[in-house]
Amino acid sequence: MTVAVIGGTGLEGLDGETVPAADSAATPYGSASAIPYRSAALPGAVFLNRHADDHSLLPHEINYRANLWLLNELGVDAVVAAFAVGGISRGLANGDFVLPGQIIDYTWGREHTFANAGSLLHGDFTAPFDPGLCDTLAQAAAEVGVDASAGGVYGCTQGPRLETAAEIDRMERDGCTVVGMTAMPEAALARELGLPYAGLCMVVNPAAGRGPGAIEFADMRAVVAAAGPRLLRLVARFLVLVDHPE
Numbered sequence: 001m002t003v004a005v006i007g008g009t010g011l012e013g014l015d016g017e018t019v020p021a022a023d024s025a026a027t028p029y030g031s032a033s034a035i036p037y038r039s040a041a042l043p044g045a046v047f048l049n050r051h052a053d054d055h056s057l058l059p060h061e062i063n064y065r066a067n068l069w070l071l072n073e074l075g076v077d078a079v080v081a082a083f084a085v086g087g088i089s090r091g092l093a094n095g096d097f098v099l100p101g102q103i104i105d106y107t108w109g110r111e112h113t114f115a116n117a118g119s120l121l122h123g124d125f126t127a128p129f130d131p132g133l134c135d136t137l138a139q140a141a142a143e144v145g146v147d148a149s150a151g152g153v154y155g156c157t158q159g160p161r162l163e164t165a166a167e168i169d170r171m172e173r174d175g176c177t178v179v180g181m182t183a184m185p186e187a188a189l190a191r192e193l194g195l196p197y198a199g200l201c202m203v204v205n206p207a208a209g210r211g212p213g214a215i216e217f218a219d220m221r222a223v224v225a226a227a228g229p230r231l232l233r234l235v236a237r238f239l240v241l242v243d244h245p246e
Helices: 064-073 131-143 165-174 186-192 217-243
Strands: 003-007 018-020 037-039 046-049 078-087 097-099 102-105 148-150 153-156 178-180 197-206
Touching (some): 003 064, 046 064, 064 186, 078 186, 131 148, 186 197, 197 217
Parallel strands (some): 003 046, 078 197, 102 153
Antiparallel strands (some): 018 037
């Protein structure tokens, strides 16, 4: 199985020698965020940085359709997406990992479908994250000693600003347990292309109104630096398990 790993804040690039997996980032939907590549750090996977290799793309600027289309054209069998998120549930702490089971979409104005007037795609989206991939991620986490809570709801906001405390209160009432800005329309586009999709969230800050003070970007980066190696170990073990189930 060839897995596409989509990286974001927390998994922005891979160390060591890389080999391009495509000749170009061009697609019928415009340019993808970057040219996907292969690396010994994640054997067998195709890696794509959704924010571009220089991390220049804001969440609402990402060409999600081009990214998923290009990965599908490369023949990947499944997608695992890494996210940096804020923790809404009171039990979540910085550096925790979450394998969400559901999404609530609060975004607007994004190109969110491959469908057009002549091609309606009313795909079932009851379970946006593939249960089998999620189970394998959970197994990988356990085997490398990383705590990862399974289930929960990813609330996807428009960005790039962070949310107000009242918005987070509303999202908690809606059932959201973490908040991020990039799972949609990524997950829905993967579903339209028939690609099993799973999310791996790293909590990098308490959501607005959940922490002791203002949310500082420098604090998020410190969490990413500390937890990033565990994220990479988890994904690397997942790639072994998905190819050789035990």
